[in-house]
Amino acid sequence: MSVLARPAFTPGWSKAFGTNGALAAGSAILALFVLAALFAPLIAPYDPIAQDAAARLAAPSLxxxxxxxxxxxxxxxxxxxxxxxxxxxxxxxxxxxxxIGTVVGTVAGFFGGVVDALLMRLIDIILAFPFLVLMLSIIAILGPGLSSFYIAMALVGWVSYARLVRAQILVLKTQDYAVAATSLGFGRLRIMFRHLLPNAIAGSVVFVMSDAVLVLLNGAAISYLGLGVQPPVAEWGVMVAEGQPFVTTAWWVTLFPGLSIVALAFGFSLLGDGLGQRLGVAE
Amino acid sequence: MSSTLLSVRDLSVSVRSEAAPRLLLDRVSLDLGRGEILGLVGESGSGKSLFCRSLVRLLPSRALVIDSGTVLLEGQDLLQASEADMLAVRGGRIGMIFQNPTSHLDPVMRVGDQIAEGIRFHQGLGKAAAREAALEILAQVGFPDPKRQYLSYPHEFSGGMRQRAMIGVALSCQPDILIADEPTTALDVTIQAQILRLLTEIRDRTRLSIILITHDLGVVAQTCDRIAVMRGGRVVEENTKRALLAAPGHAYTKALIASHPSIPARLSPVTTTEAKAASPLRPLLEVDDLHVSFPSGAGLFSGQPRVFNALNGVSLRVMPGETVGIVGESGSGKSTLARAILGLNPIASGHVAFEGSNLATQRNATLAKLRTDAAMVFQDPYNALNPRMTVGETLAEVLRVQNKVQPAQIKARIDELLDLVGLDRDFATRKPRSMSGGQCQRAGIARALAVDPKLIIADECVAALDVTIQAQIVDLFRDLQRKMNLTLLFIAHDLAIVRNLCERVVVMHHGKIVEEGRSADVFAMPSHAYTAALISAIPDIDPDRPLHALPLRRADSLRGMSSLSLQPST
Structure with missing residues (x-):
């Protein structure tokens, strides 16, 4: 036969990144931030909430x-x-x-019919509200704070994942290997979560990265509005908000936390592109 | 041959990759005379299609580069020609048709307009004149009512009609050369015969030169004047048809000819005399007046959902240890029958009984039995295996879920299964995408065997494979059948393979069984007109046993009204 089998796939550092520059750069940026977070007490020159009345609004210096x-x-x-x-x-x-989204999407796509119709209408209802308005009202009910923010995100954010995964499952469940799994007597849970979901999830994993950017910006916006992280805790969104009155006189107060948001977002989006290439979603 | 129209010398194409560049075409030299049909034969990956694409400089990827060589079309070197000149050559002088007409016709453009477009572009005719010319071409390629079909869209045609339309598009610019890349591979045998007949007719009428790419030696034997055999990017042998088929020089050509299914098998179909002596009289599988129907969409206002009857009263008995072939064209209900037997399709009415338990009345008990005693092998080997799992994981999962071997013995059983299907044991750690089609299909068969089944249903399991691999897989089935006393239901549209493998054959047409009997008898003396038509349409490797293509109209009436609708479907 003329088609020679390709050698078996070998995982490893060089193989993982290979020519995938986006993946390498994204991972590097993210790793930098993770390290900074882990070793914050060691790296940070000052206590983040220690006030120094003598050095108010001091310009960058040594x-x-x-x-x-x-x-x-x-x-x-x-x-x-x-x-x-x-x-x-x-x-x-x-x-x-x-x-939540992947599970709901898998179930909706796999079972179809009434289950699918009900879940999809629920998604339509959630999508009918402007995203930020819905978030704000949920947080307003639960009270400000990070945990409220997470709950609100969980309640609102799953819809995109559900739709992504459902569309994939609808295609995959007609594939021969899904039919084969049924004909081999595999249970529904096994077919859904072992055979279909792993093949359907690549798109969502890539979307996670761009979604992380949106969440970051949302979180910053919520904190900016005073409903997220509470002062004096240091959070980039809050810092930007606090620096707003001094934008014209003390630019550095807003610039550096703002740049950090941009850099982290950039890292996530590079990682998303790289993963997409790697998992074969982009092509 | 009278005059040489196209002359290719030392054409080399290589792929640029990070590693060393790899040679895909290695100094290929071929000549094509005016009015000649040249057959280009070889397996997938041998460079047939790449060769033809190189002629018009339409390489499928930027990584591919033409390294050297000349392509002289009546003295003009196409490899040196400017991009603007190439525009006139592509379509204008060299037309192409492809395996899958559906993806090469514009789905939102009327068929006639697609033909007229080429005429207007290449011949500079006006709208009305182009329309007249297009109508003429439609008639030429065998459309019975050109005025009407001019206005049709591709989706309103059957596969054969679409291929005719694509030939029409290619002919619209009056090319000197037509490159036909596996034009009949996706078609049923009877339609294939019609298309091949059409191509030779056009050649006879217009002195068109044709390069016919195919993997089927039978097709070239029936149509071509000269044959070039390609392997691994080289032309290993080239000669006139008769000389090459009568006295193949290269070992690979000999292997190709030997593996062609129209060559009478050295091995007779599996006989089960021993099995029959030992077997109980009760059939393993009994299908009685089975009806399966699918909703085919309600009319917008009519409310009543329409149904399409895929199976119309099929009855079938399969004894233990028997090998039964089910043949028929696409849409005849073969696959629906397979899936209905395994309980994967809902049954409208009728009975399926497996080992005496009835799928209609004791659904759950029968399903449980089917899941542990019957297994299926699928057409597309890559699609049939979970791409995220290694072969070992796939097999282990079946063994674990089915609970047929002790967990401690799973590893040993996997090795045993891989041995059975002729795969190395280290394939257990490979994933499907790192394997070839034939290897994947073996893994698929191993998965079916992991069930330790009494019945295996193989649904077109060799259709997607190269001929030599097909022969290997068929041999594997023959072996397994003999060793394990399997009952095999072998579904195929390729009658020759069924004739070689199966002792009994069932011919299906429009959801009904039209003929049934011992393979030898059915193939020697078909009693139904449809079976006879199917058999006579198989391209034989012997050029002196000409292809029996039914005239278009007769074939249509034979096929009835559903699948080959010449009128826009309602």
Whole structure:
């Protein structure tokens, strides 16, 4: 025969990244932020909430590389400590919608019929409300704070995942290997979660990355409105909000946390592109 | 041959990858005379299609580069020609048709307009004149009512009619050369015969030169003047048809000819005399007046959902240890029957009984029995295996779920299964995408065997494979059948394979069984007109046993009204 079998796939660092620059760069950026979050107490030169009345709104200098805010708190330290909160927000803000959405999407796509119709109408209802308005009202009911934010994200954010996965499952369940699984007497749960879901999930995994960016921006917006992270805890969105009155006089108060949001978002989106390439979604 | 129209010398194409560049076409030299049909034969990956695409400089990927060589079309070197000149050559002088007409016709453009477009572009005719010319071409390629079919869309045609339409599009620019890339592979045998007949007729009438790419030696034997055999990017042998078929020089050509199914099998179909002596009289599988229907969409306002009857009263008995072939064209209900037997399709009425328990009345008990005693092998080997799981994981899962071997013995059983289907044991760690089609199909058969089944239903399981691999898989089935006393229901549209493998054959047409009997008898003396038509349409490798293509109209009336609708479907 003329078609020679390709060698078996070997995982490993070089193989994982290969020529995939986006994946490597995205992972590197994300790793940098994770390290900063883990070692915040060691890296940060100051206590993030320690106030210094003598050094209010000090411009960037050797003493305070990113300057200080209106309470004299060191912005670099606050950005570093803020990494902890923001990464946490990106993670929890995505992981619950992802889990709920994939399960709902799998069930809807697999069973079809009435189950599918009911779940899809529920999604339509949620989508009928403007996203931020719905988030704000849920948080308003639960009271401000990060946990309210996560709950609101979980309640609202799963719909996109459900629709993504459902569309995939609808296609995959007619494939021969799904029919084969049925004919081999496999149970429905096994077919759904062992045979269909792993093949349907690539698109959602990529979407997680771009969704993380949106969650990050949402979280910042919610905090900016005073419904998320409460002062004096350092969080980039809150910091941008607090610096707003001084944008013209002390630009550094908003610039550095803002840049951090952009950098992390950039990392996530690179990672998403890279994963897409890697999992064969982009092509 | 009178005059050489196209002359290819030392054409080399390689792929640029990060590693060393790999040669895909290695100094291929071929000539094509005016009015000649050249057959290009070889397996998938041998470079047949790439060769033809290189002629018009339409390489499928940017990584592919033409390294050297000349392609002289009446003295003009196409490899040196400017891109603007190539526009006039593509379509204008060299037309192409492909295996899958559906994806090469514009679905939202009327068929006639697609033909007229080429005429207007290449010949500069006006709208009305182009329309006249297009109507003429439609008549030429065998459309019975060109005025009407001019206005049809591709989806209103059957596969054979679409292929005719695509030939029409290619002919619209009056090319000198037509490249036909596996034009009949996706078609049923009777339609294939019609298309091949059409191509030779056009050649005779217009002195068109044709390069016919195919993997089926029978097709070239019936149509071509000269044959070139390709393997691994090289032309290993080239000669006039008769000389090459009578005295193949290269070992690979010999293997190809030997594996052609129209060559009478050295091995007779599996006989089960021993099995019959030992077997109880009760049939393993009994199908009685089975009806299966699918909803085919309600009319927008009519409310009443219409149904399509896929099976219209099929009755069948299969004894233990028997090998039964089910043949018929696409849409005849073969696959529906297979799935209905396994309880994968709902049954409208009738009975399916497996080992005496009835699927209609004791559904759950029978299903449980079917799941543990029957298994299926599918057509597309890549699609039939979960791409995320290794072969070992796939097999282990079946063994675990079916609970037929002790967990400790699963590993040993996997090795045993891989041995049975002729795969190396280290294939257990491979995933489907790192395997070839034939290897995947073996893994699929291993999965079916993991069930330790009494009945295996193989649904077109060799249709997607190269001929030499087909022969291997058929041999594997023959072996397994003999070793394990399997009962095999072998579904295929390729009658020759069924004739070689199966002792009994069932011919299906429009959801009904039209003929049934011992293979030898049915093939020697078909009693039903449809069976006779099917058999005579098989392209024989012997050029002196000409292809029996039914005239279009007769074939249509034979096929009835559903699948080959010449009128826009209602």
């Amino acid at each position: 003493l305070h590389p990113f300057g200080t805010d209106n309470f004299g708190r060191d912005i670099l330290s606050r950005v570093i400590w803020g990494t902890r909160i923001d990464l946490q927000m990106a993670f929890f803000g995505v992981v619950f919608p992802f889990l």
